[in-house]
Amino acid sequence: MSSQDKKQNGATQNADQTTTDQLVFQDPTKRYPVISPPAKALPGTGLDSEMTPKADLGEKSYRGTGRLEGRKALITGGDSGIGAATAIAFSREGADVVITYLPEEESDAQEVAEVIRADGRTVETIAGDLRDKAFAKSLVEQAVKALGGLDILVNNGGKQVATESFDDIDDEQLEATYDINILAMFRLVRAALPHLKPGSTIINTTSIQAYSPSPTLIDYASTKAAINNFTKGLSEALAEKGIRVNAVAPGPIWTPLQPSGGQLPEALPEFGQSTALGRAGQPTELAPAYVFLASPESSYVVGETLNVNGGMPTP
């Protein structure tokens, strides 16, 4: 794509004003603008409501087709970004959902919950820290109570902090990143398993970083490689129970994770432009992958990592 095309394509930067949905035949290079976010960090873990430009969570652009009728899903990190887009898509497909997130993200969570309630579905919002072992267990219990059971677990919450050099990864960051990204998955699966009947699905969020680690993200990238391996091992262990485990590996997606320290600020203006499609992905473009892996139509897909990355070659 020429820089002139990129400029024209980027005339409107906000992606949440699209009038099409995911089932409309369209050019993927032009479905969303090429964004050039400011080189400015958001505080804390970041809020969707403070993103410039706005991201598309699917509020006006995800059309359901009844693929998750009556299903009960727990989604970690469901307040914003990919998890929020997945929660909205699941509800449009007929599922009831519980979303969990950090307490400081309450306002984002309530906005997502409003969208889901407007669709007439049940949604419960539960704030807490995935690093807290007791919370991981009580979260599953609360979700089962709110939903009357559980048959989809989406392990999506995550931490990504870019550093100028390897030496800048201190123990605090290293332990938090491993705790949130991979150890919490073990704990949540352990707590959820007694409730998961045959036909249930577990979907983990990994990353292109699992295969192509950036020198600025060595701790994060290594957790994502671990998640791919965990997904395959767990899928082998649970298949005979009729529980399928798979993963989704996003490429560069415009979510609060990125401008809140996930990228060095100077990398933000070019975010996503090196993909084959020439633009960053929007959170709602991930949702169909989670819907597919959660729904019975993927009944023979086990231990797979589905890459949704705008064209970044993977092994």
Ligand code: NAD
């Ligand atoms: P996001 O910031 O919207 O979502 C991450 C969420 O993780 C937060 O909203 C928060 O609720 C949750 N979280 C973080 N620390 C937590 C903690 N201690 N306790 C409880 N919850 C916590 O960003 P996102 O990009 O949608 O991230 C979702 C997943 O996608 C992450 O696993 C991330 O690694 C992965 N991913 C993102 C990209 C991308 O480009 N955005 C690319 C590849 C993979």
Ligand code: MG
């Ligand atoms: Mg958030």
